Structures are given as C-alpha cells and as structure tokens.
Amino acid sequence: MAMARTATGKKTRVQRSEEVRDALFQAAAEVVGEYGYVDASITRITQRANLAQGTFYNYFASRQEIFDELLPVLGAKMLAHIRQQAGGARTFLEKEELSFRAFFSFLKRMPYFLRILNEAEIFAPKAHRQHFRNITASYLRFLQKARAAGEIADLSDDSLEPLIYMLVATRGYLALRYTNENGVVNLPEEAVTVYLQLLSNGLIAPSLVPINIEGRKEP
Amino acid sequence: MAMARTATGKKTRVQRSEEVRDALFQAAAEVVGEYGYVDASITRITQRANLAQGTFYNYFASRQEIFDELLPVLGAKMLAHIRQQAGGARTFLEKEELSFRAFFSFLKRMPYFLRILNEAEIFAPKAHRQHFRNITASYLRFLQKARAAGEIADLSDDSLEPLIYMLVATRGYLALRYTNENGVVNLPEEAVTVYLQLLSNGLIAPSLVPINIEGRKEP
Amino acid sequence: MAMARTATGKKTRVQRSEEVRDALFQAAAEVVGEYGYVDASITRITQRANLAQGTFYNYFASRQEIFDELLPVLGAKMLAHIRQQAGGARTFLEKEELSFRAFFSFLKRMPYFLRILNEAEIFAPKAHRQHFRNITASYLRFLQKARAAGEIADLSDDSLEPLIYMLVATRGYLALRYTNENGVVNLPEEAVTVYLQLLSNGLIAPSLVPINIEGRKEP
C-alpha cells in the first residue's frame, strides 16, 4: 500500500514521526522480551532503536508509559491471530483446540511476547488487568454461545468466570514450562491431547464415573 | 515449649541471633508481600525489623540471598499445610478437593505468600524452579497412585506432566484473580465446584459425550 | 589559538564535552594530590569540578578508570617538560643535571604530581608500571648513547638497568624528602651537587681510589 508522500516524494512529518514511535515501541518490546522490564532501561531501548535517549521523551511521557502500552498492542495482535486461526472451526472442541494451538503458534512468531505478558502482571499491572479482561470477555461470549448451543454443560455465568481463568492460566503456564532457555516454546503433543481430554471427559476413570452424572446413561 | 535459657534466665546468644535472623526473614517476607521484590529495599526490610541496615549483612550475604530463601522456606510451609489438610481424604477427588481448598486457606493465613510466589519467577528464578519441581514431583506421585488404583484415566507419564502444570497453574491464577486490593483471597464457591466438575466430567454436555468414552454407558 | 565555534559564536557540544572531561580530570588530579587516592571520593572530585555526581559517569566508567588515567597523562607532561628543559645540553653530565633539575621544576609547577606518582604504585599499579617502563626505556637509550660516545663507564646493559632504577629512585625520594607539609618541593642546592658528584666521581676519597681503577692515573 503506497504511503502518502509530499510533492517531492519525501515522507510526511507525521509519517516520520510515526516511524520513530514505532521504532521505539518495537525496540522496547524486544528489549523487554530479552532482558525483562527491570533491565529494560531507556538507554537500552533507545540504543536498539538507534536514537538518542532524549528522543524517547518526545514520544512517551515516561518509561512506565511505554511499558503500559506494550501489552495492549501486542495482546490485540495475539487475539487477532487466534481469531483468524480458529475462525473456520465448527464445534466447540474444534474451536478450542484451534485457538489453543494458535496461542502457541503466536508465541513461535513473536517469542518476546510471553515474557512481556508474564512480567506485565508485575510491571504493568493496569495493562495486564485490561488485557486479561479482554481475553476473558471474548472467551465468555464464546462459552456462552457454546452453552446456548448445548455443546457444553449448563454452567452458570458465575461458574464460567473461574472456568475461563483456569483455561487461560493453563495456556500461560504451559507456555512458560515449555519455553527453553532460548525463549523458544516447544509444546509436546501430549499437552494438547490431555488439555482436550480434560475438557471433554475430565480425569475420572470411566468405571468410576460419579453417580450424579449417571443421567448421561439414559438418553 | 520452653526455650533453653542461661542460668540467669536470659536468652542465649544463639537464641538471640536466631530471633534476629527470623525477624529479618519475616520482615522481608512482609515487605516483599506488600511492595514486591523490586521495592523491597534493605532499608525497608531492616526498618520493619527495627534493626540497623548493617545488621542485615550479618545474616545474609546479599539482598538476593534473602530473596532466594523466601520461597523455599514458605513453600515448604505451604506444602506441609496442604498435606496436613488433605491427609484424611480417601478418594482421589476428595483429596484433590481438600488440597485445592488448603492452598487457598494457606493464602488466607499468609497473605503475602502469593506475591512472593508469583514474583519469584522473575526475581528468584532458581528458587522458583526448585519450588515448582517440588510441587510437581509431589503431585506426580499422587496422580500415579490414583492411576494405579484405577481412580483416574490411564494417562501416560508424559501426559501427566502437562496435566500437573495445568492444575498448578489453575490454583495460582485463581488465587491471583480472586485476591482483592488488600491482598485478601476470596475464592467463590463456584470456583471450587467448576474445578472439581472439570476434573470429574470435563465440560462437554452429556448429550454430546464423545463416542470414544461411550464405554461408560454400558456397565 | 582560536577554538572552533559554531556560527553563533557559542562553543560546540564537543568542546563543551571536552571541557567537562578536563574539569573532572583536573579536579581528580588535585583531589588525589591533596587527599590521596583513598580519600579521593567521587563526591569530592565532582564537587571540586562543580558538577553533579552522576556527571562523572558520563565521562569515566568508574573511579578506578580515572585513577588509571592520571599518571599516564601527567607522566607524559613530565617527560615532555624534562625533554624540553634538557634539550640544549651537550655532555652527559650537563644533560643529567638539566633533567634532574627539570624533574624538580616540574614538581614546582604541578605540586600534586608527586603524590599521584607515588601512590599510583599502590592504587594504579598498571599505570605505574607503564609509566615506569616509559621512563626506564627513555633513560636507557640516553645512557646507551653516552656509553657509545665513551662518556660514561663501559657498563653492560644488565648493569644499566639497576643503575637506572637507582637514579630514578633517587629523584623520587629526594622529592619526597624535600616536600614540605604544603606540598611544595624545596630541593637544596647541595642535593644537586652531591648527586652530580656521585655520578662523576663516586664517594671514595681521592687518596683511597681503589686499585682496580688505577688505570686512570696513567694516560
């Protein structure tokens, strides 16, 4: 897509400005991904962006401000990626599997995201809470739809909330556990299987299916 | 239990020394619990313990050293608490419920533990890994026993591992989500219920129980 | 010599930067000269330079770094001064006298140099060794030339080395001994005389000139 240019073909002031801002943002994401928020100094960020320290403050009011922006922007990308990947699915379980996998494929593409996400809880708590609300809301709608369609058990909204937390937590932790020292996630296929198995059947051995779900037996 | 005293009834040097060390440890736990590792300065810790800054270094070689000790000590307490609470349980599900509840009752008793646990991943990674290994190993033995007893589905050890991660993650996240701004955990009963429901039956609506577990229907 | 200026007549950033660095260097030299390396704190140095503490670290990576720079820079000045003063001399003894005197006149001009030089042995050992090597090498060439010209006794190179150490030591110690509490060197003329006398004739009374140099008597 062609960019707007001035008559002489040079970039607009606005464009140039946006580029610098993006460069800072990208640099910050990488630096936080590599060193963590604590060691993401302005010096490091501006150096990576090939800019002077002072320039930073032309675009962000403070160090915290850019930290607070990291997760919202990247989180939106993550959601978009997941939606796109899980779009074609029909059944609840299919969709769940696809979006589960999509989360991990996103991490492969953007390895620094996981650290940003994780540490944000500590260093950008507001942003983290917001991100989390976004995820939860989206998930809630999905589960409500599945419930309405009779695809999943008839849980109250009050139960749906902790359930979502559990599923989201699961993804995050698995990612963390299966990330090697180089920051590359390598999820074993068993993880996917057992995740789906838990969702479908729970853990209890068939022979011991509790009485209170006996109802299943008689259609 | 009566403490050893000197003939004059005063405390031993050793005792006094232990008390001071404990005071520092306790102060550090509280300060980290309240402000997080980043803002747990030596000044804050020693002030809370009513000691001079220099005294700190009579007991710990560095700030990091006490940080590294926090989780192991408190984590052991947590495990002890859970074991004690879940001791009486018979079935897998019972035990799981009791230890699940025990985790949260421990947090009620020791509110600063959660933050210490969470941030340790970043600020005391070695300690965190070790703590995690402890938890995982303990959990693994438990699940293997249940599997041997036919109480849970016949999952491979390779599947047990991610499963454990999921369950552990679940507890941690729920705690985080249901902790209010004062650091008090308030887990809704629905969370317990849905957790156990997930373990027992999974999520899928009875009418849609996948074919591969049809076996359940015919005793 | 006119300094480069910007169009507006103000100093360049680079110039300003050099000035600040020089100010720090000069301040450090003075402070070390007055208080010694041990008590040459960053606080003292920056205060003397009328700069904030932090500014120091924009120019030097550490306290040790500036310490290591002191002697090389000032030592080079010393050598230059001596060379310039002793330039015109013809004979060995003349040159020796001039450079001997030049060493002390340099100390008059730069009173803090002596302490910097002396303590450097302890606090900037690398720099001190290097300085010493420079001096020694320069001296060695000088003596070799004099030897080749038959101006001094025909000593082996292995003898020249300790000899140089002796001469260098002599200057340093004399300076130390004849420095008063205000740091001002006041070398008595006798010191010069006896130094030259030692070089020319040694100490032994004429009547007792050892046999092995009897050769002198008969041309």
Add this chain to the structure above:
Amino acid sequence: MAMARTATGKKTRVQRSEEVRDALFQAAAEVVGEYGYVDASITRITQRANLAQGTFYNYFASRQEIFDELLPVLGAKMLAHIRQQAGGARTFLEKEELSFRAFFSFLKRMPYFLRILNEAEIFAPKAHRQHFRNITASYLRFLQKARAAGEIADLSDDSLEPLIYMLVATRGYLALRYTNENGVVNLPEEAVTVYLQLLSNGLIAPSLVPINIEGRKEP
C-alpha cells in the same frame, strides 16, 4: 629461656595477654604484607589470629594504631639484622656492601616487610617518617665516621643528608623492582656491582675524569 609461670605451671595473665597481642601484631603484619593496608580489615586480621573481632580493641585503640606500630617494630628488627651482618666489616666500602646485601637478605627472611615499609609512607606516615629518621641518623653517623677517617670524600653535613636519601632510596626501589609477583626479592648480582661501582668511582668514563679531581692523578 624458661617463661615465668604461676605456681600451678599455668601462664601468667600478663603472659597470656602478651601472647594475644603478639598474635594480633603478627597477623596484622602478614595481612598487610599480603593484601596491603587498604585491605587489611580488622576482620581479616582477627581471623588470621583466630580471635574475635572485638578482641582487637582490647589491645589496640584503633586500626590505625596497629598500623602505626608495624613499621617501628619491624624496622628495628631490620636495623638489628643489618648491624649484625655488617658488624665485621673494616673499610667503608666493605661495610656498605655488607649492609646493602643485608637489607636484601632481611627481605628474604621477612617477605612482608617490603610492602609494609612501602605503603607505610601512605598509610602510616608518622611511623614512616620516624623509621626514616632512624635509618638516616644511623647512616649519618656511619658516614661521618668514614669521613673523619678520610675514607670518603670530604662532604659537608648538608651534603651527607641528601646523599643518604639517595642511598636509602636506591635500596628500596631496587627491592621493589626485583620483587616478583610472589613477593620474593631476587636481586641480580649486577645490581650490587653497579651500586658499589657508583659509590667508588661514579659513572664517568676514566678518560673523561673531570678536571676538578685531577688531583687524584698526581700524588
């Protein structure tokens, strides 16, 4: 030599006390010899003496106090050693050679002395000055005697002083230069030779002996 004991054969309180003091002194000497004054902390000294930190202050009022005592005590030992070694000598030159060599043999026996001596200039200046005065005074008497005996040139007392400084400096520097990284002095024989040669004849080549000592030539 039998030590005074109490009736029961135990050591006197005074004796015990002296032993502890000596242990501290010896420890301090070693520590300063190894690490230098700067890093000779009370902790290090008392640890080496197998005593508690506090014990130090029962014997010395301050860290500086023991520093100030080091050189006087060891310096006296050095002088005693030199006197003993040079005792038998007859001529000036013989005595000079023996005491020159004795200085270095003392360093072989007490390797930490050199560092103590050198750094004392900075860290125990008073003691250093005193030590220096002792040396100088002793040397002066020696030279005056030699002068009276007509063994050395007829120098004024005002000339003897700087001369002594030169000779003392020479020894110190040579020791420094020929000490290896393990603190062992290894003086090459050339150093002795050239030292004595300088004393006997000076440096000037025989053919160029200055006119003002021509007197030598004609008996």
Add this chain to the structure above:
DNA sequence: AATGAATGAGGATTCATTCAT
C-alpha cells in the same frame, strides 16, 4: 579478658528524567 552482634556513616554506582542547543 573474650566474644561477636549491632550500628550507621560513607562510598560507588545506576538511571529516569530534564533541558539547552
């Protein structure tokens, strides 16, 4: 007299932020 814990002043260093150019 011996002990060793407690003290707190002091020092090097880091780094977010400001600001003149």
Add this chain to the structure above:
DNA sequence: TATGAATGAATCCTCATTCAT
C-alpha cells in the same frame, strides 16, 4: 524534532567501632 549531557535521588554494600554478655 533530535540530541545527549547534566542531574541527583536512590540503593546496595563495607567496615571500623561500640557494647552487652
């Protein structure tokens, strides 16, 4: 708008010295 030097608050840590036991 970009720059990068200047700032100074904040922090960890060391260590001589004190003092109660």
